[in-house]
Amino acid sequence: MSTITMYGFWRSLAAYRVRIALNLKGIAYEEIPVDILNGAQHSSDYDRINAEHVLPTLVDGDVTLFQSLPMLEYLDERFPEPALLPKGAADRAYARALALITVADAHPLVVPRVRKHLAASFGADAEAIDGWARHFMSEGLATYEKLFGRRAPAPYAVGERPTIADICFASHMAGARFFKCPLDAFPLCRALSERLDAIPAFASAHPLKQPGAPAL
Ligand SMILES: N[C@@H](CCC(=O)N[C@@H](CS)C(=O)NCC(=O)O)C(=O)O
Structure with a gap:
């Protein structure tokens, strides 16, 4: 290997x-x-x-x-x-779609090069840039919350095992916490996030557990 x-x-x-x-x-x-x-x-x-x-x-x-x-x-x-994908075409498509809410729609709007560009080209200060990031991360959370209300995580986003949907959702939650998004309105997101954080493979991968991360 x-x-x-x-x-x-x-x-x-x-x-x-x-x-x-x-x-x-x-x-x-x-x-x-x-x-x-x-x-x-x-x-x-x-x-x-x-x-x-x-x-x-x-x-x-x-x-x-x-x-x-x-x-x-x-x-x-x-x-x-x-396996990181569920069985069945419909569930696989759903898992990929949940993953893309983070990977394609929310995360690209808050990466360092976007935040830098907001400052350099539009004069945004740190507070405005954080507000921008909070806005798009909260929009993602609202979408996840609505979807989890329509199809309850059982116990994970698409069934009994964590899939790519849970992996990408976990990264969205970590980002939402970095940018200090209020989470009160998203109880289903918080509950899934707690279940994922209880899995050692998720917990030990967390950004704040990596070398160089600030001690909070
Ligand atoms: N869509 C890419 C995201 C790539 C990306 O933007 N990565 C960020 C870190 S999470 C980065 O390296 N940003 C550098 C920058 O914005 O200058 C993926 O999912 O791999």
Whole structure:
């Protein structure tokens, strides 16, 4: 078996997603930190690894992957147990759709390059930028809350085992907490988040448990 390496960073919500999957599947890996808060993602060394200058990058032997969602699906195909997708076409589509609420719709709006651009091009101060992030993270929470009201997590988002939907949702909750979103209006999200945090593979992958994270 080849050695798996992930370029990540404590603060990266996308790296958190991939870390959870690696942990759930019991895959040994090495994590190489790239400090996205001080601009290390723009170094020429990292440019050769990731053309987009973002985290994470997953290296499995001679395979180099970018984008966390395809990484989750790659790991699931390469190491099938425990499965990260539910059985059945409709549930698989639902799990992917729940995942994309975070990966495609909310998270891209709050990443460092967007926050920097708001400051550099529109003169937004730290308070305005945090408000922007809270707005989009709260919109994501409201969507999840509505969907969990229509189809109750039982006990996880799409059935009895955690799937890519739970992994991406967990990263959304971590982001919502980073940006101090009020959570009172989202009891179903909070309950699922508590169930996920009780799983060691999720807990040990959490951003605040990684080297370099601030002690809160
Ligand atoms: N859609 C990508 C997200 C990639 C991304 O934006 N990653 C963030 C960290 S979570 C990053 O590296 N940002 C660097 C920047 O914005 O400059 C994925 O899911 O992998």
